[in-house]
Amino acid sequence: MRARPEFRDFNEKELAFIKEFKRGELHVAKGETILEEGVPNQHLYTVLSGWGFRYKAMSDGRRQIVNYAMPGDLVGLQGSLMGEMQHSVEALSPMILCTFERARLFSLFEAFPQLAFDVTWIASRQECMLDENLLTVGRRTAIEKVAYLVVFLLSRFVETGLQVRNGLDLPITQQHVADTLGLSVVHTNKTIRKLADRKLLSWGDGGCRVNDVAGLRTIARWLDPTPRPRPFL
Known part of the structure; x- marks a missing residue:
C-alpha cells in the first residue's frame, strides 16, 4: 500500500536557493537520537526517508510521544527559533535527512516569501496534528x-x-x-x-x-x- 506524495513545485529561483541552502544529508540509524531536549541545535532538517518520533521526557524516564516525523516534515524548527530544543527526536527506522544551516533560515524569509509561507504552513499543519493528538489523549x-x-x-x-x-x-x-x-x-x-x-x-x-x-x-x-x-x- 503506497502512494506518491504530492508536493508543490519550486520555481527556478527557489530551487537555486534551496540547493545553496542545503548543507548535506544526515544518515541516522534506527534508535539513534537526532535532536535532544535542552541542547542547542545548529541545524534544520527535512526528512527525506524513514520515520521518527518527537517526545518529551520526565526526569524518571517516563516520556510522552507528541508526534511522528515522516518524509516532507521539518525537524528542528523549534530549536532554530528558540536556540535549543524543547523536545527530543528519535529515529524509528533508518532515516535520511536533508541538512540546512539554522543561521540562514531568516534569509529565506527575507528573499522568498512563498518559501517562508511554506515553512509557516508546515508548522501550522504540525500544530493541527498536535491539536488532534491532544483531543485523542484527553477525550x-x-x-x-x-x-x-x-x-x-x-x-x-x-x-x-x-x-x-x-x-x-x-x-x-x-x-x-x-x-x-x-x-x-x-x-x-x-x-x-x-x-x-x-x-x-x-x-x-x-x-x-x-x-x-x-x-x-x-x-x-x-x-x-x-x-x-x-x-x-
Whole structure:
C-alpha cells in the first residue's frame, strides 16, 4: 500500500536557493537520537526517508510521544527559533535527512516569501496534528485512542509514500502506542486485545497488522483531511 506524495513545485529561483541552502544529508540509524531536549541545535532538517518520533521526557524516564516525523516534515524548527530544543527526536527506522544551516533560515524569509509561507504552513499543519493528538489523549476512550493512532499512522504512511510492510503492517511497538496515548502498557495491551477480538487488527513481533481499516476508522470517528499539494523544503 503506497502512494506518491504530492508536493508543490519550486520555481527556478527557489530551487537555486534551496540547493545553496542545503548543507548535506544526515544518515541516522534506527534508535539513534537526532535532536535532544535542552541542547542547542545548529541545524534544520527535512526528512527525506524513514520515520521518527518527537517526545518529551520526565526526569524518571517516563516520556510522552507528541508526534511522528515522516518524509516532507521539518525537524528542528523549534530549536532554530528558540536556540535549543524543547523536545527530543528519535529515529524509528533508518532515516535520511536533508541538512540546512539554522543561521540562514531568516534569509529565506527575507528573499522568498512563498518559501517562508511554506515553512509557516508546515508548522501550522504540525500544530493541527498536535491539536488532534491532544483531543485523542484527553477525550477519546482507550479503544478509540488506539484505533485513531493506528489509522493516523497508516494514513500518514500512505500520504508520505512510506512502504507499509505486507500491505498493512505498521512497524511500531505497544510501548510506542502507550507512550503516545498516555496509557500504561498493560492497559494498551488489553485494549489491543479487544480490537483483535473484533478482527480489526492483530499484533506480532513485527508490529501491528491492520485487518479492517474501515472498522478502525469507524471506532476512531476518523475524518479524512482535505487533500492538497504539500510544501517541501
